[in-house]
Amino acid sequence: MPIDLGYLVALPLLASLLSLIPSLRVYTAFIFSLLSFLLSLYSFIYTLMGDIPLYQWIGGWVAPLGIGFRLDGLSGFFLLMTGIIGFFVALYSFSFFKVEYQRQGKVFWFFFFFLWAGLNAFFLSEDLFNLYVVLEVLSLSALVLVALPGHRKAIKASLNYLFLSILASMFYLLGVAMLYANYGVLSMSLLSEKLAGTHAFTYALFPIIVALAIKSALLPFHFWLPPAHSSTVAPASALLSSLVVKPPAYLMLRLWLEVLPKDKSLEYLSIVLSLMGALAILVGSYYAIRQKTIKMLLAYSTVAQMGYLFLMAPLYYHGESFREALLQAFALQVFSHALAKASMFLSSGNAIYVARRDDLSYMPGFAHSHPLTFFALFFSGATLIGLPLSAGFVAKFLFLGLSIRLGFIFQGSIMLFGSLLASLYVYPIWRESFSSHPTKFYDNPIPQLMELSAFFLGFLSFSSGIVTFLLLQGIVRG
Amino acid sequence: MVFEVLSIMLMFIGAFFLLAGSVGLLRLGDSYSRLHALTKADVLGFGFIVLSCMLSTSLFSNWLKLFLIWLLVISYSALVGYALANRKKNA
Amino acid sequence: MLDFALGIMLLSSALVSLHSKDLMKSGVFFLIFGFLSGLIWVRLEAFDVALVEIILGSAITGFLIFKLVKGSKRRALRVSAFTKAWAGLVSLLFFLFMLFYLPTIERQDRVGRLVYENLHKSGVESAVNAVLLNFRGYDTLLEVGVITLAIFGLLALELKREAYHWDNPLLQSFSKLLLPFIVFFSLYITYLGTFSVGGAFQGGALLAGGLVFFALAKQSLPLKKSLILLFMATGLGFFSLVGLFYALLGYGFLTYPLKLSTLTLIFIELSIWISTAFLLYTAYKGKL
């Protein structure tokens, strides 16, 4: 029985308003994060069984007039990802804000639920202008989360992030205005019919692709991401790195596979994007290896991992016949990176809580004093590299198979080299936390909830490699 | 018919005073006297334009709205004139 | 001919505002740019947009920017000659690229014809407000969310800086005299929105202007902090509650049955009116 998709957006919004009331804060935070998680789970299960794609026109006004929600395999899968990460980050934040940053803890929940509502709204909506407003919701709430700690570095990072994201939003709006001027339609499903056989959309494509590249920190525009993601509190940077950079890449894939017809300029664009993706992997990994502090290392690794999604751009263009396999590989790569990065940022939060320092050389010997956090680091690191059994491995394996079958050897080789580089920057974390004679032995315990949530996220990212056939069933059905 | 002619004539007089005000703003050297030109001539010009609009409408509600607008313009331009002069003195 | 004159004035004010070294001058010319673009919207028969642009786009944005002009250093960012060169190149290329694009736009009626056909079903006579509240009501819900999010974000930063004010007896008495009329007039503008030009955001912005004018004379509103917080949150809260209410009733999210739609829309407009006003008022004060 299909639920009303409006709940997925309206409930977190209400939760954010309720969390302003001091007495209700902890209860609303727990109840509504659980509720939103169950709603996302239900909508994912619905994509496994119900008839999809499910369209719901808000206000009863059909396509060109009104705005529509669209739930299909891909968006259901990403809703599940948002639900899982949101729920575990909420658990982590309960005890984190009791122990540290009490002042920020009061306002954190408002922006946390707003971010969650924005992500749900993004994965559901199929109207281009509506996506502009949701992108603005995402970047403003992410921005305040970056500026939360209040020290100078965080404010400067969030200011640069703000200017770049406003510029990107205005470019995206210009692209939408150009499409509306030519085709008179804003909804994606109608646009795909109108675009067949015309050429005017290639002009509008340029501002949109530049905007999405800026928002997902593709190479030439990646300067705002490392300071932004590393200068804020652990749960906020976990949310930012795993969830906020993903929607622009998701929108680009949806535009590419479902809306835009085949066109010469699209092919050149896919080659340019693939080169920028490859450069992002190489440069991101190079900087990640040279970093001294764990948060900067993880932020640069986000830049590198996002490069994979753009590296495969030619496959999206040529792989018309392998549409299901491409969707599965893309979804799994995003899913595995999101969970792994979230659990790594949360466990880095644990490390900083214990060691009171951010730089790598002072990482406490986790293997001895806090085995749970070490296992979280191990599992999520394995997923980032793509060791077998993990979801990362399955995603890379699918991508590799596709790139060989479609004859894109360059993309396949860059991906393999990228995995090698990934192991180069994940290994120092393991070496430090596994060192037999740690520089300083820390035995003050980390709150139980913080360790458990980091561990579960890492474990899920690793073990979901085993159940991928179940996870990807929704995408196969449509 | 006479109302139209009258309103157009009033419109021209208003426009003339606005022109005088802006010329005064450009030509006069000292900022206080420029302030004089700005507040006095423009408000007078505006009054004439409002008068000409009043003549051209037959509805009483429009007539009342225009009168209220004229009252507002007079009061706030006096206030702005006073504010600018005051800030200029203390700055 | 008039368009040409307006266009040139708009462009020159933009250029002066962008190019001038003195920040106060660029702030003033930004205000002029805002008012001129408001005039251009009137020229293009976009009256609702003109109202919002003049109040929100230029007056309140200008006021926010003026808060910055005194404090900030002029040389915060280093800009090398190389940056200037590639910036010029990029914008020139973008200009040529768009120049090729412009001729491809033809004259066609887009969604507008559909809006006018379904206007009678939307419960509101004015076309823009029908689109804003009923046809694309979800956009407006998220947009109220954006402004609520921004201002609460501003409060979360806990800026201790005192807002600019000028306690002058004349200003105090005049603003006290004017405030009731402004409140009444902004309510009239909001209610007018269901028939012709006007609406929730215009009225809210107007009331915000009145409140800022009142607070400019160093007078604080006689309301408690929690009440102001409540007013700020009513827009988003009421709108999403109404959306959920209709979803629970089975009509669907944000779907208003025909006979109830006018009433619901008026209540939604009032909630947006009160929350926009107090949100922008807090944006001026910088703290509660």
Next chain:
Amino acid sequence: MIGFYYFLSLILVVVSLYYFIVARSYVKRLISVNILGSGVFLFFVATAKNTTMENPDPVPHALVLTGIVVAVSATAIAVALILYLNKEER
């Protein structure tokens, strides 16, 4: 007449893009972003007028209204952040 406004919006966008990159202080960068927004909104409203109907197409008007409110809220946060930075410096 419409073509002139399309061209005007194009110039506004390009000029403010140049000054965004070359801006020396955060205030100038903020002003250039706002002017870029006005340019894009002018493009939208010119499209609204570019129809065969006698009164213009209301959808772009609603979109521009939403855009202006979003731009104002982003400017409000930018102002708060810049004030914070200026306060820190002294």
